[in-house]
Amino acid sequence: MARFLRVQCKCGNExxxxxxxxxxxxxxxxxxxxxxxxxxxxxxxGKIVKELG
Ligand SMILES: [Zn+2]
Structure with missing residues (x-):
């Protein structure tokens, strides 16, 4: 299901x-x-920090 993901780059930016x-x-x-x-x-x-609905 399509959703938004909060992703952290290796540089630290999310x-x-x-x-x-x-x-x-x-x-x-x-x-x-x-x-x-x-x-x-x-x-x-990147690293998925959390899923946003
Ligand atoms: Zn980056």
């Missing part, structure tokens, strides 16, 4: 990412990719 992101999501701080689209659930590269 941001919310849509679990079904359809494009690459980059960290707002260091520009490292945090999620890649995979047709359904995106592949998350």
């Amino acid at each position: 941001q919310n990412i849509f679990s079904n992101a359809s494009s690459v999501v980059k960290c707002n701080a260091c520009k490292e990719p945090l999620a890649h689209p995979s047709g359904g659930e995106a592949v998350i590269h």
